[in-house]
Amino acid sequence: MQTNTMPAAASVLVTGGAGYIGSHTCVELLQAGYRVTVLDNYCNSSPEALARVERITGKTVQRVQADIRDGAALRDALRSSQAQAVIHFAGLKAVGESVAEPLHYYDNNVLGTVRLLQAMQDCGVEQIVFSSSATVYGDPVRLPYTEDHPFAPTNPYGQTKLDVENMLRAQSRAKPHWRIALLRYFNPVGAHPSGLIGEDPQGVPNNLMPFVAQVAVGRRQSLNVWGSDYDTPDGTGVRDYIHVVDLAQGHLRALDMLQRGTGGQCTAINLGTGQGCSVLDVVQAFEQASGRKVPYQIQPRRPGDLPAYWADPSTAQRLLGWQAQRSLHDMCADTWRWQSMNPQGYASPVTA
Ligand code: NAD
Ligand code: WQD
Numbered sequence: 001m002q003t004n005t006m007p008a009a010a011s012v013l014v015t016g017g018a019g020y021i022g023s024h025t026c027v028e029l030l031q032a033g034y035r036v037t038v039l040d041n042y043c044n045s046s047p048e049a050l051a052r053v054e055r056i057t058g059k060t061v062q063r064v065q066a067d068i069r070d071g072a073a074l075r076d077a078l079r080s081s082q083a084q085a086v087i088h089f090a091g092l093k094a095v096g097e098s099v100a101e102p103l104h105y106y107d108n109n110v111l112g113t114v115r116l117l118q119a120m121q122d123c124g125v126e127q128i129v130f131s132s133s134a135t136v137y138g139d140p141v142r143l144p145y146t147e148d149h150p151f152a153p154t155n156p157y158g159q160t161k162l163d164v165e166n167m168l169r170a171q172s173r174a175k176p177h178w179r180i181a182l183l184r185y186f187n188p189v190g191a192h193p194s195g196l197i198g199e200d201p202q203g204v205p206n207n208l209m210p211f212v213a214q215v216a217v218g219r220r221q222s223l224n225v226w227g228s229d230y231d232t233p234d235g236t237g238v239r240d241y242i243h244v245v246d247l248a249q250g251h252l253r254a255l256d257m258l259q260r261g262t263g264g265q266c267t268a269i270n271l272g273t274g275q276g277c278s279v280l281d282v283v284q285a286f287e288q289a290s291g292r293k294v295p296y297q298i299q300p301r302r303p304g305d306l307p308a309y310w311a312d313p314s315t316a317q318r319l320l321g322w323q324a325q326r327s328l329h330d331m332c333a334d335t336w337r338w339q340s341m342n343p344q345g346y347a348s349p350v351t352a
Contacts, residue, residue, distance in 0.1 A: 011035040012255065013083040013125075015068050015116065016090030017061070018045035020199045021131065021188055023053055024248040025087060027197070030057040032252055037062040037081035039074065040090065044202065046346040052196040055350075068112040074119035085127035085258060086120060087251055088113065091160070094206060095135075095304070098157035109160035110167075117171060126178045127258040128168070129251055134186050134240075134270070134309065136162045144312040147184070147268045154304060165268070172266035179258040179265060186240035186272030186311050188247050190331040191338035198338030199244075200345030208282060209241070209331070213339040216292040223294060225279050227301035230308065236279035238308035240272040243326035243334070247271055253320035263319045272311025273324040281328065289332035290340075 012029055016022045017038030023045075029036050030053070038050060038061055050061050062081060066073035068090045077083075091109040092098070098105040113130075120128065137145045138152030153159045168180050189209040191198030204220075205211040214220045228235040250271045257263040277285075283294050316322045326334075342348040 008082075009033050009035045010085075010259070011037065011081050011083045013077055013081055013086045014038050015086065015088045016040055016045075016131075017087075018042060018047060018049045019089055020045075021185070021244060021247060022087075022089040023049040023197045024192055024244045025089070025251045026050070026053045026061060027056050027192060028245075028248045028252050030059040030061070035062075035081070037064060037077060037083065039064040039066055039068065039077050041065065041067045044092070046200065048346040049197055049200075052350075056192065056194050056196055069107070069115050071115045071119050074116060075122055078119060078123040078125055083125055085129070085255055086116065086125060087129045087255070088116060089131045091131065093157060095155050095157050096206065098160070099155055102156040105156050105160050106163075109157075110163050113164045113167065117167070121175075126175070127180075127255075128178075129181045129183060129254045129258070130164060130168060132165055132182045132184045132268070133158065133161045134184050134272070134311065136165065136184065137309070139306065140309050143308070144274065144310050145270065146312045147270060147315055169266050176265060179261065180267070181254040181258060181263070182266070182268040183250065183254060184268060184270050185247060186242050186270070188244045189241045190243040190245065190326065190334045192245060193334055193337070195334075195337035195341040196350070198335065198342065200342075208279060209335055212283060212286050212294055213335050215294050216286060216290045216336065217339050217343050219343065221295070223283065223296040224299045225283075225296050226299055226305060228298045229301070232278055232308050234278050234280050237305055238276040238278050238310070240275060240310035241277055241282065241328060241331055242272050242324055243331045245334075246324040246326050250316065250320065250322050253322045257320055267319065269316050269319060270311040270313055271316055272313050274311055274313045276308055276310040277328055282332070285328045286332040286336070289329055290336040
């Protein structure tokens with residue numbers, strides 16, 4: 001009989017792991033030696049993303065096609081994977097859709113997380129990293145946003161993120177053994193430098209970077225710049241864009257923090273660069289990185305948009321020893337590589 005003296009690698013359940021941020025985080029987890037099980041219903045993603053994660057890493061991802069509202073499937077996945085921790089990306093994220101269909105958002109994002117936490121409790125899994133958002137802060141009363149900035153989400157999507165954060169804070173007070181990281185992302189953009197995985201929005205992109213990329217590749221004629229009369233240096237909206245690989249690496253650091261038991265019981269952490277960039281900064285950087293023109297037209301402001309916000313990332317630096325490494329040029333160059341290698345997203349044949 002063979003005996004295996006190697007310690008078993010730590011196992012993580014990743015909900016929503018086939019999605020944009022989840023797939024990039026799976027790459028980092030596998031490269032760091034974790035065993036990864038992805039639970040996803042593919043409502044906004046493709047299993048092809050996981051095939052490509054395997055191609056990048058040369059490692060296997062265990063897949064469970066299921067909904068996070070299915071408690072039995074969650075318990076099965078937690079037990080069979082022997083997960084020690086969960087990274088919870090699964091959820092819906094389209095702001096406009098959340099205004100039109102709020103119940104769908106509360107059902108997926110809030111009820112889905114209730115089911116997940118119940119399953120974790122049943123299975124004795126007590127560490128979770130949650131995908132929160134800078135959207136919980138709402139209208140800035142001061143900038144940069146620090147984690148103690150008041151909460152004032154301005155749409156149902158943002159409210160579901162705050163509701164889940166509140167639920168996790170309550171769980172942490174009731175169950176002091178739990179270790180919880182609430183990661184508040186700023187504006188994730190970019191793609192893996194291999195060009196094999198990236199953001200693949202369905203239909204017309206709502207977000208700036210994928211729209212710019214589709215204009216540059218010729219899928220759309222021109223960009224609408226929503227407003228040029230804000231009180232910002234060039235009049236267009238300012239955001240803290242963060243490379244998705246930096247963001248993914250932040251999750252590994254957060255997992256590490258939970259496992260080491262440093263950083264408190266339930267801790268909110270901004271993941272941003274600390275730098276604001278305008279819409280026109282992004283257009284210019286993309287043109288430079290791609291060598292393509294990005295025609296645009298100035299339009300009226302988009303209802304509900306904030307003029308400007310960016311992160312104070314010092315908590316991440318202090319607690320995680322993490323700071324974003326990649327520039328706006330890197331974000332554009334990597335988006336362009338992904339977009340030009342996969343003009344139709346995951347429906348494109350693999351060319352490299
Ligand atoms: P995404 O849509 O690409 O990924 C979400 C994944 O979750 C998809 O694979 C989807 O199929 C899956 N999913 C959704 N509902 C599910 C359910 N009920 N059961 C099982 N799987 C389900 O989105 P993303 O950009 O990768 O975002 C990941 C997380 O980060 C989300 O929770 C999102 O709200 C949060 N977030 C995203 C941004 C952003 O701008 N991308 C910013 C802040 C926070
Ligand atoms: C960025 C800037 C637009 C598109 C959203 C969610 C937020 C978070 C991230 C999850 C703004 C301008 C955009 C276009 C444009 N998601 N713009 N033309 O609105 O900062 O954040 O995604 O938590 O909750 O609200 O991102 O990329 O849509 O916009 O001029 O076609 O680009 O006005 O100034 P946003 P975005």
